[in-house]
Amino acid sequence: MIDYALAAPEIFMTAAICVVLIVDVFLRQEKRWITYTLSMFALVGAAVVSLLFGTDSVATTFSGSYVADPAGNALKLFAYVIVALVFLYSRDYLERNGLYKGEFFVLGLFGLLGLMILVSGNNLLVLYLGLELQALSLYALVAFNRDSAAAAESAMKYFVLGSIASGMLLYGISILYGIAGTIELGPLAAALTEPGGLTVPAIVGLAFVIVGVAFKFGAVPFHMWIPDVYQGAPTPIALYVGSAPKIAAFALAWRVLVEGLGPLHVDWQGMLVILCVLSLVLGNFLAIVQTNFKRMLGYSTISHVGFILMGFIAGTENGVRDAMFYTIVYVLMATAAFGMIILLSRRGFEAESLDDFKGLNQRSPWFAFVMLLIMFSMTGVPPLVGFYAKLVVLQSVIEAGLVWLAALGVVAAVVGAFYYLRIVWYMYFAEAKDSSPLVAATDLRTAISVNGLSLLALGLFPGYLLNLCASVLG
Amino acid sequence: MESIYLTIVLAPLAAAAIAGLLGSKIGRAGAHSVTILGVAISFALSLYVLWGLAFGDAEPYNGNVYEWAKIGNVTIAVGFLIDNLTALMMVVVTSVSLAVHVYTIGYMHDDPGYQRFFSYISLFTFSMLMLVMSNNLMQLFFGWEAVGLVSYLLIGFWFKRPSAVFANLKAFLVNRVGDFGFLLGIATLLYFAGSLDYAEIFAQAERIQGETINLWGATAVSALTVACICLFVGAMGKSAQVPLHVWLPDSMEGPTPISALIHAATMVTAGIFMVARMSPLFELSEAALAFVIVIGATTAFFMGLLGLVQQDIKRVVAYSTLSQLGYMTVALGASAYAASIFHLMTHAFFKALLFLAAGSVIIAMHHEQDIRKMGGLRKYLPITYWTFVIGTLALIGFPGFSGFFSKDALIEAVHASSLPGSGYAYWCVLLGVFVTALYSFRLLFVVFHGEERMDHHTKEHLHETPAVVTGPLIALAVPSVIVGWLTIEPILFGGFFEGAIFVRPEHDVLGEVGAEFHGPGAFVAHALTHSVTVYLAAAGALVAWFLYLKRPEIPGQLLERAGALYRLLANKYYFDWINENVIARATRAVGTGLWRVGDQLLIDGLIVNGSARAVGAIASAARRVQSGYLYHYAFAMVIALAALIGWFALRG
Amino acid sequence: MVTTVLFYAFAAILLVAALGVITARNPVHSVLFLVFAFLQSAVLWLLLEAEFLAITLVVVYVGAVMVLFLFVVMMLNINVEELRSGFTRYLPLGIGVALVVVIEIANVIWFRSEGQAFVTPTPHAADYSNTKELGGVLYTEHVFALEIAAMLLLLAIVAAITLTMRTRHRPGLKVQDVPAQVAVRAEDRIRVVKVGPVKE
Numbered sequence A: 001m002i003d004y005a006l007a008a009p010e011i012f013m014t015a016a017i018c019v020v021l022i023v024d025v026f027l028r029q030e031k032r033w034i035t036y037t038l039s040m041f042a043l044v045g046a047a048v049v050s051l052l053f054g055t056d057s058v059a060t061t062f063s064g065s066y067v068a069d070p071a072g073n074a075l076k077l078f079a080y081v082i083v084a085l086v087f088l089y090s091r092d093y094l095e096r097n098g099l100y101k102g103e104f105f106v107l108g109l110f111g112l113l114g115l116m117i118l119v120s121g122n123n124l125l126v127l128y129l130g131l132e133l134q135a136l137s138l139y140a141l142v143a144f145n146r147d148s149a150a151a152a153e154s155a156m157k158y159f160v161l162g163s164i165a166s167g168m169l170l171y172g173i174s175i176l177y178g179i180a181g182t183i184e185l186g187p188l189a190a191a192l193t194e195p196g197g198l199t200v201p202a203i204v205g206l207a208f209v210i211v212g213v214a215f216k217f218g219a220v221p222f223h224m225w226i227p228d229v230y231q232g233a234p235t236p237i238a239l240y241v242g243s244a245p246k247i248a249a250f251a252l253a254w255r256v257l258v259e260g261l262g263p264l265h266v267d268w269q270g271m272l273v274i275l276c277v278l279s280l281v282l283g284n285f286l287a288i289v290q291t292n293f294k295r296m297l298g299y300s301t302i303s304h305v306g307f308i309l310m311g312f313i314a315g316t317e318n319g320v321r322d323a324m325f326y327t328i329v330y331v332l333m334a335t336a337a338f339g340m341i342i343l344l345s346r347r348g349f350e351a352e353s354l355d356d357f358k359g360l361n362q363r364s365p366w367f368a369f370v371m372l373l374i375m376f377s378m379t380g381v382p383p384l385v386g387f388y389a390k391l392v393v394l395q396s397v398i399e400a401g402l403v404w405l406a407a408l409g410v411v412a413a414v415v416g417a418f419y420y421l422r423i424v425w426y427m428y429f430a431e432a433k434d435s436s437p438l439v440a441a442t443d444l445r446t447a448i449s450v451n452g453l454s455l456l457a458l459g460l461f462p463g464y465l466l467n468l469c470a471s472v473l474g
Numbered sequence B: 001m002e003s004i005y006l007t008i009v010l011a012p013l014a015a016a017a018i019a020g021l022l023g024s025k026i027g028r029a030g031a032h033s034v035t036i037l038g039v040a041i042s043f044a045l046s047l048y049v050l051w052g053l054a055f056g057d058a059e060p061y062n063g064n065v066y067e068w069a070k071i072g073n074v075t076i077a078v079g080f081l082i083d084n085l086t087a088l089m090m091v092v093v094t095s096v097s098l099a100v101h102v103y104t105i106g107y108m109h110d111d112p113g114y115q116r117f118f119s120y121i122s123l124f125t126f127s128m129l130m131l132v133m134s135n136n137l138m139q140l141f142f143g144w145e146a147v148g149l150v151s152y153l154l155i156g157f158w159f160k161r162p163s164a165v166f167a168n169l170k171a172f173l174v175n176r177v178g179d180f181g182f183l184l185g186i187a188t189l190l191y192f193a194g195s196l197d198y199a200e201i202f203a204q205a206e207r208i209q210g211e212t213i214n215l216w217g218a219t220a221v222s223a224l225t226v227a228c229i230c231l232f233v234g235a236m237g238k239s240a241q242v243p244l245h246v247w248l249p250d251s252m253e254g255p256t257p258i259s260a261l262i263h264a265a266t267m268v269t270a271g272i273f274m275v276a277r278m279s280p281l282f283e284l285s286e287a288a289l290a291f292v293i294v295i296g297a298t299t300a301f302f303m304g305l306l307g308l309v310q311q312d313i314k315r316v317v318a319y320s321t322l323s324q325l326g327y328m329t330v331a332l333g334a335s336a337y338a339a340s341i342f343h344l345m346t347h348a349f350f351k352a353l354l355f356l357a358a359g360s361v362i363i364a365m366h367h368e369q370d371i372r373k374m375g376g377l378r379k380y381l382p383i384t385y386w387t388f389v390i391g392t393l394a395l396i397g398f399p400g401f402s403g404f405f406s407k408d409a410l411i412e413a414v415h416a417s418s419l420p421g422s423g424y425a426y427w428c429v430l431l432g433v434f435v436t437a438l439y440s441f442r443l444l445f446v447v448f449h450g451e452e453r454m455d456h457h458t459k460e461h462l463h464e465t466p467a468v469v470t471g472p473l474i475a476l477a478v479p480s481v482i483v484g485w486l487t488i489e490p491i492l493f494g495g496f497f498e499g500a501i502f503v504r505p506e507h508d509v510l511g512e513v514g515a516e517f518h519g520p521g522a523f524v525a526h527a528l529t530h531s532v533t534v535y536l537a538a539a540g541a542l543v544a545w546f547l548y549l550k551r552p553e554i555p556g557q558l559l560e561r562a563g564a565l566y567r568l569l570a571n572k573y574y575f576d577w578i579n580e581n582v583i584a585r586a587t588r589a590v591g592t593g594l595w596r597v598g599d600q601l602l603i604d605g606l607i608v609n610g611s612a613r614a615v616g617a618i619a620s621a622a623r624r625v626q627s628g629y630l631y632h633y634a635f636a637m638v639i640a641l642a643a644l645i646g647w648f649a650l651r652g
Numbered sequence C: 001m002v003t004t005v006l007f008y009a010f011a012a013i014l015l016v017a018a019l020g021v022i023t024a025r026n027p028v029h030s031v032l033f034l035v036f037a038f039l040q041s042a043v044l045w046l047l048l049e050a051e052f053l054a055i056t057l058v059v060v061y062v063g064a065v066m067v068l069f070l071f072v073v074m075m076l077n078i079n080v081e082e083l084r085s086g087f088t089r090y091l092p093l094g095i096g097v098a099l100v101v102v103i104e105i106a107n108v109i110w111f112r113s114e115g116q117a118f119v120t121p122t123p124h125a126a127d128y129s130n131t132k133e134l135g136g137v138l139y140t141e142h143v144f145a146l147e148i149a150a151m152l153l154l155l156a157i158v159a160a161i162t163l164t165m166r167t168r169h170r171p172g173l174k175v176q177d178v179p180a181q182v183a184v185r186a187e188d189r190i191r192v193v194k195v196g197p198v199k200e
Helices: A004-025 A033-053 A070-096 A102-120 A124-142 A149-180 A185-193 A200-217 A225-232 A235-242 A244-260 A262-288 A293-314 A317-344 A365-379 A385-399 A403-429 A442-460 A462-473 B002-021 B023-054 B084-107 B114-133 B137-155 B162-193 B198-203 B205-210 B223-238 B247-253 B256-265 B267-277 B286-306 B313-333 B337-364 B382-396 B402-416 B422-448 B456-460 B467-493 B509-515 B520-530 B533-550 B554-561 B563-570 B572-625 B630-649 C002-023 C027-047 C051-075 C080-111 C130-139 C143-164 C178-182
Strands: A059-061 A066-068 B061-071 B074-082 B212-216 B219-222
Touching (some): A004 A059, A004 A066, A033 A070, A070 A235, A070 A462, A102 A235, A149 A200, A200 A262, A200 A293, A235 A293, A235 A317, A244 A317, A262 A293, A293 A385, A317 A365, A317 A462, A365 A385, A365 A403, A365 A442, A385 A462, B023 B114, B074 B084, B074 B137, B084 B256, B114 B137, B114 B267, B137 B223, B137 B247, B162 B198, B223 B286, B247 B256, B267 B313, B286 B313, B313 B337, B313 B422, B337 B382, B382 B422, B382 B467, B382 B533, B402 B533, B467 B509, B520 B533
């Protein structure tokens, strides 16, 4: 029997998307706020449904292709919050730049649906479809501003590279299916642990799967799309691409690598170590030479991905918990950082150059302080939560016996400090290029302030989030 | 109870945040109302806690409220240890702070930085409470640094005066020296005990004493002695003991309420409190105790002498504070921790009173602080005068006043001590009584009696200060008189600090004193008949009367006769001169040298610029890969895939 | 035996066709090569008894998608020389990488698959319906995946419309309003004005 209640959040979200889509068609431009409000209600409703139908135990339905578990539920709830923040940050900007269209919200919700399916997918096919559902909506979003040649170019790159990556992922899945005779995660792991299951062809399949996972994360050398997309896409869309999909990437890696391919841990550990080292080194060094803030954030993402991978490299229960903690923290930081760009932008002017942060303290001491929190957190300065995130992943690789990797991580963090603190330096010690005060809607200002302060609050009380991660995963 | 403790700490913090961040919105009245409310809440709850511990059946509390981090086996936590010692300190801190808050309304009335000031003093109250309520060294250190920071901010509150900026820099630097020792001490304890928690460290004290450290070559020293002396170096900085005392007189550049609150009643006693708190450690190291007692005795006597030659009303009181802090330290060194804390408490009240009264004089004199321009103020400022008299009597140890009990018990305890250095200390504190009475009455007579030396204009405007100023004076005068009589028995001899302070039986000097104790009345009688201290104080007062009222020309003649001695005192034993011309100059020379060779040549030239060039080179090479061409990207992915398969599938 | 020969024959043609897609100078030829390659794959699937998939491939891809694609390629005037400029430059490296991958895969299949059983599946009976079986699992076991696929299609429609449909409502932009033009009447266009005689 199919237990539909387990998949209630996905069912609700699907219905909500359809409602938003249809209602939006009948709205005139000046009534577009209804679409926005409806989308927000859809997120709130999904949260309510997730809370009502959430389980404490692990249960599967749809013939084992869907799994409901506390960790998945927690990730979904977090994703609702992030997408709601993205919509909230974006509305103002979209309105100012003539991009305030219902499709933005519909595509955003579609992406969220893909994420939810990915988080709850229990077989390789469903995981793949969830990934595609999200990726397709992201491609469309990146190209959303059709008047921008840069956006179209980056969307094209993203689309082609994403297709190659997902093709490789699919090829890997087919190899694994050929070997194990199943695509369901649990039986797949069981089949691989059987004598004769762990063979060289399985490793070949794994290599292809890793490509898909690494592309989703944006780990070097599958990272090339990130800087181009971040820079090319309109800021709210870069915000969307840079935040929620990281949760999806975490879920993909967790489901496929840990739950499905756990028996191949030794092999994917080795592969991830290579990707991790490359990401840490290249991400940080390239971020230093950037002058565009969005592009710099792109490279900084890559280096953060290196840290997230550290948790997976350890492969232990604690390692996965640390990776989840880091992912959540990173997504919060990235959301806040992009939110600051939106806050600084005005009609027809994108505040995306590093120079635009110069003298921010004179223009708005409060938001300079919030930005300081964000940058300190990204650097990993205690007592902000970014410090704690780095600490736990470094601890997990040390426990895994890879002290050299932890040392490299520390060096990378120090190199990273240079470009984050440069922003702080610009804000406080450089002359402002234009000294006009910041103008922004109250909800945007409040949300960004809360977002930034949450980094401090979580840093002061990191135990709660860490224990939450541990309890939902355990 | 936990929530009560949290409220006690957080109420002043919240008030400070409101007054500091929203100062311009809530206005002056809003700022002082909210901060006074915050401190009043803390005070009331502290009283409740103390009451529960002293008279009720509340048990001492020791627990972590929040674990912030766990690094290896070391837990960094925020926790509270609430026993009688802590509760007493909490009441002292919050009551004096409350009085100072109210007083500040009058003192800072016309200052543009009104809200900022209230925010700072509330923040100070929070930090000080964190310090005394801590149950671990990390939080203690946090509170320690936080009070230092606020003190720094407040000394330099009038940051437009160059002398204030110089003074706060000096306070900061001198305290850094002390803090360095303190940090070394904490590190030593952490290394040997593997924990920052008081209880866990104390449990291992015996074992740590057995461990040794090789300091110079093969000279093995007990680890506990090293740790205790290092901790005490921290206390020397904060509690202004010779030779780290130089910042305290200069700190009088700050507004007077600050001098009363921070630089007399509370912050400077943090060092005393810390040593008392660490008594289970200090008790095990006689070497450390001897060090403490010698430093304390030196401070007590020689700093008192300096009070004789000062012409600034606040500086006289400041040197008296130094001397009294010396007394407390002597008591610590003699293992009479309870006597030290008892003196700390009485001193907090009467010294705060003296400072606030001095402030009242300063307000009335339109911010004139030179006592040579005062005189005969008694009839203009009656309330101030009488409260000042009460403070003075308490300070010199007039029988029955609070200072009498604490100081006499302390001197008796030192007398009974047999530790090395206690003989020297006994003479210092005994002579100190005479000196104390001399400078105190000198100040009283010069300021309030005799010829009126102020200019005509000031004289016309002389009148008693407003009620927000005199109110706290009266409020502080009451405990200055009675608190000693009421509390000497339980605190010193009644086992009030049992469980909080640890004294080894062979060091129990207070026990010896207590054997002859039969109630406060008998104590007074005993002092009048058997002790020389009261008569020394009386002699001091008499000499002051003779020199400054009866024959005011004598001091001038004395100066001419004893010019060398006077110069020595007037230059404060040349401490500042040595610091500035020898230590500071040598440090600067070394610093410049290191900067030239180390920084400019090695670090900047080789490491920083070299690595920057390396980063640039790597980045520009890596940038070439990020060409923007789609087929380059796709190609990179395929190559990476081939490499992954090649490496992992084909290696074994 | 016959199937093996057929398999290799069609597989060889498939490879040639695929090579043709990327080497043909004329883009229209490339598209036709691709159609050819699809047909070969369909035959391979037939050999694997996946009849339904084979038919679908021919009907959907060859019949619909590729024809549409062909139209697009013919309508756009693609500059072939520009596209090909990088081709020869990267050809040696490309061939090298491709060879490495081929060698790796071949190595794995032939030499490193010890213990890995590649069993030849037993052929089904003649009355076995591939379509029916597929329908069976598609609507039961994989119904969740099927529903997601449906959402994927909906998303594709939304995305396509978002990216292509342009509503021209920008102020100041002159556009043709067909219904208004049709509904126009003569009296709206011409106003007959009676003008009195003018005296000089």
